[in-house]
Amino acid sequence: MQIFLDTAEITEIEARAGLIDGVTTNPSLIAKSGAGVFDRIKEIAKTVSGPVSAEVVASDYDGMLEEGRKLRALGDNVVIKLPLTAAGLQACREFHAEGVPTNVTLCFSLSQALMAAKAGATFISPFVGRIDDAGSDGINLLEDIRAMYDQFGFETSILAASLRHLKHVEGAALAGCDAATLPVKTFDQLIKHPQTDLGLDAFMADWKATGRDGLV
């Protein structure tokens, strides 16, 4: 499973270089960063070699195509993020025909995931945390999308999004998702374990007690 960082902050991306497979952004994250969209996406696309999702803000088909093309011109690894609306799916179909990668976002149902795959989406982003917030089961939706895509042989990659804690990430992995995007807080939890810290402290204390300096 690929691991993407869900952020528009360069420092957060640089600090995790070599550990992430790509980046996702959205209008809220770019707004929070205070940066200009085009400058910031260009910078992120240079910082990571993997896919960088950049979202359109137009709501009509022509506007989405125009913005998507401008975003795509910022880097070969830029993926055009489109909302799961009728216009978004139509734009997705056009980008697919042109060979431009897409990430169809704000997916909350199996039928939406079906329509995105039929439109040729490269990635579908089901919002697990927000589904849980609404009282449903986000991981269950991931499992259902996996089963449906396998049944029909759809090539669209499932990108689990809106992941709030480790159980979400582990659930996405067990559901067979192709990728997951995580905010920094959740990403850092992936690696940390108190027993690892305790074990390492003990190893280092024993080694220091020998009086030896380094591996000698």
Ligand code: E4P
């Ligand atoms: C994904 O592409 C979105 O940017 C993100 O995962 C949304 O997460 P949130 O529901 O925590 O805002």
